[in-house]
C-alpha cells in the first residue's frame with residue numbers, strides 16, 4: 113500500500129515495547145526533549161554508541177503520538193533522496209466521445225513524482241527521526257536548514273524551479289541522533305544545521321538504568337544483572353580499553369548466561385569466558401590482537417578482585 117508514493121509500511125506508529133525501561137534518568141532526558149519540541153525546536157541526541165540515542169528518540173516519538181518516519185544517515189544520500197524523485201511514468205488516457213460516432217483517444221505520459229520521507233513528514237506533520245544524520249554529507253543535509261529555520265521545504269532543488277516551496281506542517285517534528293566518535297564515514301562539520309537544533313548530550317546510562325535494562329532484556333534476576341553491570345562499569349572506569357564497554361555488551365552477556373542457565377558467579381568459568389569474549393571484541397573494534405589480550409587480562413584481574 114502506498115501513501116504519497118511511500119510504502120505505507122515505512123510509516124510507523126511508535127509503540128513502547130514491553131521491555132523498554134523508563135528510569136528517572138530517561139524520564140529526565142525525555143521531559144527536557146519534549147519541552148524543547150513544544151517550544152518549536154528540533155532536538156539532537158548526541159552520544160557514543162550504546163548510549164540509548166535511537167531507543168530514546170523512538171520513545172520521544174511515541175510520546176508525540178504522531179506517525180513517524182525514520183531515515184538512516186548515509187554518505188550516498190543526495191538531497192533528492194531526502195525530498196523525493198521522479199520514479200517512472202504514469203499513462204494518462206483521455207477518451208472523448210462527445211460526438212457519438214467519433215471517438216478521440218489521447219494518451220500522454222506524465223512523470224510520476226514520489227515524495228521521500230522528509231517531504232512526507234513535512235507535508236503531513238509527522239515526526240521525522242533522522243538517525244546518525246552526520247553519516248550523510250553536509251551538502252545533502254543542507255535542505256534541512258530552511259525546514260528548521262523558516263519551516264519551508266525547498267523542493268525546487270529536486271523538482272525544478274516551477275515547484276517552489278512546501279510549507280512545513282505545524283506538527284512536524286525532527287529528532288536527530290549522532291555519534292561524536294571520530295571514525296570513517298562521519299561528516300563532522302554540520303555546524304549550520306546543529307545551530308538550528310537543541311543538542312542533548314547523552315552519556316552512558318547511570319547504574320540503576322543499566323541494571324534495569326539488563327534485567328528487562330535478559331530476564332536475569334536483579335542481583336545477577338547488577339553483577340554484569342559491575343563488570344561493565346569497572347572496566348569503563350579503568351579507562352584501559354580503546355572503547356568503553358556499552359550496555360549492548362552487557363545485554364549480550366546477560367542474555368547468553370540466561371539461555372545457558374549458567375550461574376552469574378565469578379567462580380563460574382563460563383561467565384568469565386563470556387565476559388572476556390564479548391567485552392574484548394566490543395572494546396577493541398579493529399580486532400587488534402594486542403588490545404584484545406590486554407582487555408582479557410584486565411577482565412581477569414577484575415574477576416579476581418570481586419569477593
Ligand SMILES: Nc1ncnc2c1ncn2[C@@H]1O[C@H](COP(=O)(O)OP(=O)(O)OP(=O)(O)O)[C@@H](O)[C@H]1O
Nearest residue numbers: 131132133160161162163164165166167325359360
Ligand atoms: N530504555 C531502554 N530500555 C530497554 N532497552 C534499552 C533502553 N535504552 C537502550 N536500550 C537497549 O540498549 C541498546 C543500545 O541502545 P540504542 O541502540 O538505542 O543506542 P544508540 O546510542 O542508538 O547506539 P548506536 O549509536 O550504536 O546505534 C539496545 O539494545 C537497546 O534496545
